[in-house]
Amino acid sequence: MSKKFDGKADFAEWKKSWALEERYNFKKIEKKWQEIWEDEKAYKVEIDKNKEKFYALVEFPYPSGAGLHVGHPRSYTALDVIARKKRMQGFNVLYPMGFDAFGLPAENYAIKTGVHPAISTKANIETFTRQLKSLGFSFDWDRCITTCDPEYYKWTQWMFIKFFEKGLAYKDKIAINWCPSCKVGLANEEVVNGHCERCGAEVVRRDKEQWMIAITKYADRLIEDLADLDFIDRVKTQQINWIGRSEGAELDFAFGDDKLTVFTTRPDTAFGVTYMVLAPEHEFVQKYMSRFENPDEVKAYVEATAKKSDLQRTMDDSKTGVELKGMKAKNPFTGTEIPVFISDYVLTGYGTGAIMAVPAHDQRDYDFAKVFKLPIVQVLEGGDISEKAWEEDGAHINSGFLNGMNKEQGMKAAIDYAVKNGFGRAKVNFKLRDWVFSRQRYWGEPIPMVYCEHCGWQPIPESELPLTLPPVPDYHPNDEGESPLSKAGDWLNATCPKCGGKARRETDTMPNWAGSSWYFLRYCDPHNDKEFASKETLDYWMNVDWYNGGMEHTTLHLLYSRFWHKFLYDCGLVPTKEPYNKRTSHGMILAENGEKMSKSRGNVINPDDIVNAYGADTFRLYEMFIGPFDQAAMWSDESLMGVYRFVGKVYTLFAKVVSDLKPDEADLRAMHKCILEVTERIDQMKFNTAVSSLMTYVNYLSSKPQIAAELYRTLILLMAPFTPHLAEEMWARLGYDTLVVKEKWPQGDAKLAEDTNVTYAVQICGKVRGTIELPKNALREDVEQAALQVPNVRRQLEGKEVRKIIVVPNKIVNIVA
């Protein structure tokens, strides 16, 4: 801020001193103001109880080797615009940034090159930081956090121990996709048609011990508490569907001397049960194998199923199965004996892994019954069960005491009956499964647990946190598919904190969703080495007021972090039961041809190139103008040029600014209209139309021979959130020695924005035949008369009788003839 307009000198002279640089030199301008912001710590924020706080958050990136993608700035700019505007409106704004730095790419890079993930990650973070800074975001960089920093993951580990202490973290055997050739567990995405993506070997399912976190205990609350949150609807419905709550009943069927329990959402159809089906993995299959008459057949089917991946199993919806011959179940409602099958259409992970089959009223059961020629008994009126199952409501028939009832009455009566007779109970089930929390990987948070022969799994004492990642000889998973940490030598040996005996450390690490589950809390108090964040900072900053991120995280990060936060709330560690008040989502940025940008397609656009060629302001503004924020948008170099021209126009417009000119009525109308529109549209994330309001205003200004300073000043204030560098520059040229980012947001006046005259469209039977210009709020009679005088209207009305005239004040006249 070298220059200052003292108000005494002639403004025209003052302006001339700037005119040496006539072309819009964004490189110089942007560098200059970025340095000034940094020197002045313009975006540093501290608790200020005199101000209302506003916490804006964007999803922190994984610092990949590819650098920043043009998709990142779409979200970051959007919330930067919102944060900057809120700041100008007097809020104390926290807008932080950090890095979600644990992850597979760094590890794969290490396997290939031997470079330690910490080193490559650090380099990538430096690149990202440079790129983010070049775009002029108003992040408080003093609060930057990195999840792979031991000072950070210390608390991730600490929280894991809390989960363990509360009984929510537990070790369990679950089935995973296993490649017997690579000897490694695969993610579902790595299994192609039942074969290993890498070596082509057939993938089998294998039980493996994994750390689990009991997110299902929070299933109900994760649904219920959505009601009060300002999340976009598709996020809410997606989470609700994912959690998949269904109400129904558990019913016990006699099976030999044992009890076979099923879950059903339709206990009222129990009189229509003609057989039962177990998942091939159901414990009864092994337990009673010796009593089946066809054990070989059963075993063969179980084995065949085990070979299939989940993917294969769901791809093929033809019905197969084997009857468990020699044992029958008994329907507790009717007393009838019914056959029992195993079939892979029944899943082991949902409900009890067994079903009662009602082929008349469930299409899957119907298909199975057709294949195995089983009886189909209709118990609800409606449909044509010779064609397909009837799954709608209807009066009960063939159903004993339920006859005549509809679905709702029948459900209640059936459950009551089952409860009274001790063979059933109401039950709610969820599709949501507990969270598999271990990964056989190196580059993640070590799980702070040790195993003692005598005491079992024990958390390490808090004083030993952080448990840092040890060096390992190489980063490959070993033959048993264990984490590279299993090769960490001495590191593995620990003492049991309970008995002091020998213990061995857990070698699996946490998934990369761990660190991101609570990072927004750390931003409140990033340097605290006593707590993950102090109560005072959490009380002041939480909740996040506005969180923007990708739809792809709806049922992952967003759900996990809501759960994690609720758990901390239950522990009394955070002040609120939900972390985010508002959640919005941005669309993707696609290549010019509508394809995804990807390295393999070679259509990736590097933000650095755009910033170098057109400047950060143009880039930011273009990403806001590109299209509706929540929808996918195609990159277009030509449209970018349009925005570049606009920015240049704002710059050159300064030459027309005259300091002692008073704006006239029309000027004020245009100005206030623009203020009102931009203000409202930013709040609604309608950035594309906010920008078009600015363009309309600029078109108005550039049509004038001279521009009153007030008009230009307002333009600069309105543009400051979008193009902060240009705004600072022009603000200085207007003679101010303050930072525009700290200025007050202009106040729009709806009265002044109003037009004095309005144009009516004159319609005959709904078709526009002309227009009339009248003063605002003209009398109805005058409007009618004026409309009838329009020459074209008179001609059209010749020989017709006017039956009715509808006048919509200040809008339209419709003559019905």
Place this chain on the structure above:
RNA sequence: GCGGAUGUGGUGAAAUUGGUAGACACGCCAGAUUUAGGUUCUGGUGCCGCAAGGUAUGGGAGUUCGAGUCUCCCCAUCCGCACCA
């Protein structure tokens, strides 16, 4: 199959409670200035038509003085979940 979204000029897209469809841009056309190079400025631009006029928001019905907007049916594209009992 279920769930969610989308469908408007040559292109990206706008459009309070139903009230002049196409704002704002891109592209294109014409002209001016300039002309060492993605310049700037002015005007035009949904489609058919010389015009008057007609016609137009995926298709079809309906409600209404009036429908991109509301109701019903259908079609297409994209995304998510996918045998969840």
